[in-house]
Amino acid sequence: MLDTVPIFQSIKSAKKVEHFNCPYDKLIVCSYKLPRQQFIDLIRPARFETDDDKSFYRYKLVHDLFSVYWMQMNPLAPKTSIMLNPWKHQLSPDDLLALIDFIIGSHLDTHVAHNDDKLDWFQFMTSKDLAKRLYVGYQKKPPRDYHDLGQTYLYGKRSGQQAKNYDKAEEQGLDGEIWTRLEKSRKRRDKRSRPTLMQFLLDQRCDALKNVVIVDIDKFSGRDKIMRRINKYGTFQEAYMSLTEEEKRKIKRHEAFKSPLFDVVAMIKSELDKWLSLSPNLHFMCKVFPVFKASWGGRDKLQYRVVRLKPIHLNYTEALSAYIGDNNRFSLRNDYLAEISL
Numbered sequence: 001m002l003d004t005v006p007i008f009q010s011i012k013s014a015k016k017v018e019h020f021n022c023p024y025d026k027l028i029v030c031s032y033k034l035p036r037q038q039f040i041d042l043i044r045p046a047r048f049e050t051d052d053d054k055s056f057y058r059y060k061l062v063h064d065l066f067s068v069y070w071m072q073m074n075p076l077a078p079k080t081s082i083m084l085n086p087w088k089h090q091l092s093p094d095d096l097l098a099l100i101d102f103i104i105g106s107h108l109d110t111h112v113a114h115n116d117d118k119l120d121w122f123q124f125m126t127s128k129d130l131a132k133r134l135y136v137g138y139q140k141k142p143p144r145d146y147h148d149l150g151q152t153y154l155y156g157k158r159s160g161q162q163a164k165n166y167d168k169a170e171e172q173g174l175d176g177e178i179w180t181r182l183e184k185s186r187k188r189r190d191k192r193s194r195p196t197l198m199q200f201l202l203d204q205r206c207d208a209l210k211n212v213v214i215v216d217i218d219k220f221s222g223r224d225k226i227m228r229r230i231n232k233y234g235t236f237q238e239a240y241m242s243l244t245e246e247e248k249r250k251i252k253r254h255e256a257f258k259s260p261l262f263d264v265v266a267m268i269k270s271e272l273d274k275w276l277s278l279s280p281n282l283h284f285m286c287k288v289f290p291v292f293k294a295s296w297g298g299r300d301k302l303q304y305r306v307v308r309l310k311p312i313h314l315n316y317t318e319a320l321s322a323y324i325g326d327n328n329r330f331s332l333r334n335d336y337l338a339e340i341s342l
Contacts, residue, residue, distance in 0.1 A: 002042070002063060007098045011065065011091065019122070021274035022087040023208065025183055028114035029100060029197055030078035035070055036105045057081065065089050068103055078113070078191075080104060087118065092278035093201060100197070111194035117208045118183045119267055120168065127151055127167045127180045130214070131235045133261060134182070136163045137211030142238035153235065161186055163212060182264075184209050201282065202289040208268040219256035226251060 002008050034040075043061055056077065057069035067083045082103060086096055100107040121130070128150045131143065136155040143165075146152035152166035162185045169179035188194045195203065215236055220227050225247065229239035240251060251257055276283040 005042075005102065007095070007102055008065070011089070011095055011099075014090065016090055019120075020087060020090045021271055022090075023117055023119075023205070023268050023271040023275065024086045025088070025116040025118040026083065026085050026114070027096075027112065027116075028081060028083045029110040030082070030113045030194070031080045031104050031110045032078050033104055033109050034079050035068065035103050039103050065091075066099060066103070078111075081113070082110070086275070093276055093282045094279040097197075097282075107197050110197045111191070112188070112197055112200040113194055114185070114187050115200070116183050116185050117205075117268060118181055119209070119264060119271070120182075121178075121180045123178045125180060126178060127153065127165050128234075130165050130180055130182065131237075132230050133215050133217055133236055134163075134165055135213040135215055135236055135240060135257075137213070139163070139237065142233070142241055143235050145234070150234075155237065158185070159187070182209075182212075184212060201276070202286050205268055205272055206265060208272075209264040212264055213257060214261045214264060216256045216259065216261040219254070219259075 003012070056073045058071035058073065060067065060069045065084070068080065069082075070080045072079055080103070082100060084091065084096060084099065086093075091099070097107045100110055104110060131145075131153045134143075134153075134155075136143075138161065139155050141156075143153045143155045146154055146166075151170055152164065155163040155165075164181075164183045164185075166181055166183075167179070168181040169175075169177040172179070217227065217230065217236065226236075226239055226243070229242050230236055233239050233242065240248060243251065273283075276286050
């Protein structure tokens with residue numbers, strides 16, 4: 001049924017790669033509009049009414065590429081909720097927007113309610129090794145070793161900003177492989193805190209994996225108290241929590257903490273840039289977005305900034321209007337690009 005739709009044919013026919021660069025494991029976008037009537041008519045034979053599965057929506061459709069819920073029970077809730085996994089299905093940003101356009105009619109009418117940021121390590125360290133180095137600053141309780149298998153460590157509750165470190169190779173059934181994943185979920189219950197999908201995609205994501213540090217414990221001495229506690233408890237988080245307040249301050253001033261093993265924010269930004277580069281127009285928009293944002297904010301004088309990009313042949317106004325819409329507030333001014341050197 002849906003396989004006849006061009007966007008589905010395009011996604012399924014695209015060549016898959018072994019390691020797809022994308023920082024998002026799951027996205028949930030919501031809209032206060034119902035799905036397009038053309039979408040409803042197309043899937044009408046397949047849709048079914050939800051029972052009491054805690055979805056709080058009357059109808060849902062689960063497809064290989066997405067899940068969509070609509071006709072909310074709570075009158076104040078969004079009318080439609082769409083869940084996608086860009087990494088799993090190797091969706092480019094343009095694929096993501098096209099799927100949402102197909103369901104809702106316009107991605108400009110959607111906001112991001114939930115996102116899972118993720119990083120992967122291949123053939124480097126196990127989830128148990130990462131747990132000995134991982135610090136999640138906002139958590140007040142030690143991590144939970146799921147089923148005590150030393151494969152999955154949960155930091156916090158699923159209802160909040162849970163961080164998770166687990167053996168992705170085991171989950172995927174890959175014997176003999178070392179594939180460790182770090183995920184952090186963010187759920188935005190307050191609708192005022194939900195960015196539009198375009199704001200989310202164009203953001204530099206400095207908040208991704210915020211307060212998450214991968215401590216370089218090799219810089220500690222084997223005689224240090226923190227190392228003895230790590231060996232005792234098995235995780236840096238619990239070892240750190242067992243220290244006195246003065247000892248904790250001392251740890252945070254240590255070079256192992258100040259110069260971590262990995263800069264997770266820089267890694268997320270790199271993943272995001274590689275993913276956005278799959279959609280040149282959007283990638284270009286992301287590079288110049290700070291300039292546009294400054295101008296929209298009413299600042300007449302923009303600071304000089306050099307943006308280095310691979311050659312992109314496009315008509316700026318027409319190519320970008322598809323992403324920002326026709327709202328006069330965001331109309332393109334002739335001198336917007338005056339401060340940009342390509």
